[in-house]
Amino acid sequence: MATLHHHAFCPHSRFVRLVLGEFDVAPELVEVRPWERRQEFLMLNPAGDTPVLAADGALHPDSDAEGAAPAGAAPLVLSGAAVINEYVDELLGARHPDRRLLPGGIAERAEARRLTAWFNEKFFAEVTTYLCTEKIYKRFMATELGGGPPDMNGVRAARANVRYHLRYIGFLLRDAPFLAGARLTSADLAAAAHLSCVDYLGDVPWSEDEAAAAWYGRIKSRPSFRTLLQDLVPGMAPATTYARLNV
Amino acid sequence: MATLHHHAFCPHSRFVRLVLGEFDVAPELVEVRPWERRQEFLMLNPAGDTPVLAADGALHPDSDAEGAAPAGAAPLVLSGAAVINEYVDELLGARHPDRRLLPGGIAERAEARRLTAWFNEKFFAEVTTYLCTEKIYKRFMATELGGGPPDMNGVRAARANVRYHLRYIGFLLRDAPFLAGARLTSADLAAAAHLSCVDYLGDVPWSEDEAAAAWYGRIKSRPSFRTLLQDLVPGMAPATTYARLNV
Numbered sequence: 293m294a295t296l297h298h299h300a301f302c303p304h305s306r307f308v309r310l311v312l313g314e315f316d317v318a319p320e321l322v323e324v325r326p327w328e329r330r331q332e333f334l335m336l337n338p339a340g341d342t343p344v345l346a347a348d349g350a351l352h353p354d355s356d357a358e359g360a361a362p363a364g365a366a367p368l369v370l371s372g373a374a375v376i377n378e379y380v381d382e383l384l385g386a387r388h389p390d391r392r393l394l395p396g397g398i399a400e401r402a403e404a405r406r407l408t409a410w411f412n413e414k415f416f417a418e419v420t421t422y423l424c425t426e427k428i429y430k431r432f433m434a435t436e437l438g439g440g441p442p443d444m445n446g447v448r449a450a451r452a453n454v455r456y457h458l459r460y461i462g463f464l465l466r467d468a469p470f471l472a473g474a475r476l477t478s479a480d481l482a483a484a485a486h487l488s489c490v491d492y493l494g495d496v497p498w499s500e501d502e503a504a505a506a507w508y509g510r511i512k513s514r515p516s517f518r519t520l521l522q523d524l525v526p527g528m529a530p531a532t533t534y535a536r537l538n539v
Numbered sequence: 540m541a542t543l544h545h546h547a548f549c550p551h552s553r554f555v556r557l558v559l560g561e562f563d564v565a566p567e568l569v570e571v572r573p574w575e576r577r578q579e580f581l582m583l584n585p586a587g588d589t590p591v592l593a594a595d596g597a598l599h600p601d602s603d604a605e606g607a608a609p610a611g612a613a614p615l616v617l618s619g620a621a622v623i624n625e626y627v628d629e630l631l632g633a634r635h636p637d638r639r640l641l642p643g644g645i646a647e648r649a650e651a652r653r654l655t656a657w658f659n660e661k662f663f664a665e666v667t668t669y670l671c672t673e674k675i676y677k678r679f680m681a682t683e684l685g686g687g688p689p690d691m692n693g694v695r696a697a698r699a700n701v702r703y704h705l706r707y708i709g710f711l712l713r714d715a716p717f718l719a720g721a722r723l724t725s726a727d728l729a730a731a732a733h734l735s736c737v738d739y740l741g742d743v744p745w746s747e748d749e750a751a752a753a754w755y756g757r758i759k760s761r762p763s764f765r766t767l768l769q770d771l772v773p774g775m776a777p778a779t780t781y782a783r784l785n786v
Contacts, residue, residue, distance in 0.1 A: 399600045
């Protein structure tokens with residue numbers, strides 16, 4: 293069985309859970325607090341951040357068509373959302389072509405990758421890293437590791453930035469039902485993973501873009517989303533609409 | 540013919556020039572100053588950063604085996620170092636399997652991608668973005684866009700960080716001649732692209748890691764590196780060893 297070293301409110305970990313969920317893979321989840329920089333986790337990923345996937349079972353690179361890894365084979369350790377996404381799509385997308393998260397055409401694949409990176413890198417740098425760090429992670433960090441009350445300047449900047457990302461999502465949806473075109477791709481999952489963290493905190497101004505809100509309602513109603521919506525920040529309830537489906 | 544919208548000291552642009560150079564593609568170069576946020580460039584890439592490749596000629600997705608695009612076909616616009624790298628490797632790597640920059644095995648490809656991202660994202664965030672912005676870009680930025688003398692705190696942090704990255708390169712080279720194994724991959728090109736910017740400024744402490752220095756000497760002696768080493772920052776000479784081959 294595969295193991296995902298993750299944090300419940302790390303948006304990149306959420307993205308990987310969605311990617312795996314679309315292929316009906318439910319990994320064993322091991323919680324990591326990346327800010328603690330534990331030696332055993334740094335041995336898995338010297339970059340020190342989540343997610344890290346120990347690919348075993350159906351995700352092992354030498355697994356057979358029934359999804360069994362060779363007896364005694366060590367799992368393959370994979371780090372980083374983009375690397376894991378490409379790997380899973382190559383391995384499981386080849387077995388289930390109807391579920392591929394990166395399209396078959398080379399130009400369409402490039403567009404899906406561009407938008408996946410848009411959310412995993414740009415949206416992260418402008419929105420999620422502020423909100424998750426300031427409003428969630430800092431509650432659990434020791435003071436000497438940077439814990440404490442949120443820096444409201446970062447929170448305010450993120451709340452301003454999320455509005456233009458929401459408009460960009462609305463713009464992308466003018467011509468197609470999904471962000472990169474006619475079919476679900478990893479771009480939709482990346483965007484929804486990041487937005488789900490922000491939505492938990494009640495910081496997505498959904499009323500400002502109807503198309504984006506309707507698209508998110510569709511994505512979060514997918515079975516792959518179910519376990520994400522059950523995760524809670526101890527001591528902090530989600531916004532009221534967070535886990536409501538088809539809003 | 541393909542066009543690369545780049546900046547001569549944007550490390551991600553340098554990486555793409557190396558990737559293209561390994562396939563003997565010399566794009567037309569158009570200089571962009573991303574900090575000016577010009578409308579015509581934002582139309583090509585709403586993220587606003589370099590590199591952007593207008594893929595035409597042999598790089599057009601519908602080009603034939605002789606490298607000609609269909610008559611009248613518009614170039615395909617691709618943004619971002621990782622997206623362009625995957626695209627070029629899929630398109631030209633399929634035509635020249637001996638030059639592939641992402642290896643054929645799924646596990647080896649994941650490792651090459653991990654290390655490519657290590658340099659394009661982590662090294663960038665910890666080293667190149669400080670040094671290129673503070674010591675190069677700011678010389679050419681208008682004051683109202685952030686120009687002025689370098690912030691030496693950023694420069695000092697980058698100079699400290701580059702040392703541990705150099706040790707990591709030395710560590711990777713203990714078991715293999717290239718960063719991701721027995722063959723050249725995009726990981727070597729990404730690392731060398733970023734280091735080349737830092738080396739221009741004289742900020743790589745090469746004497747601290749002999750293996751890393753020898754590896755860099757080999758990479759910068761490749762023909763794909765030639766045009767990079769000719770680029771100059773107006774009014775700022777490179778460090779003496781910058782363009783010396785096989786040091």
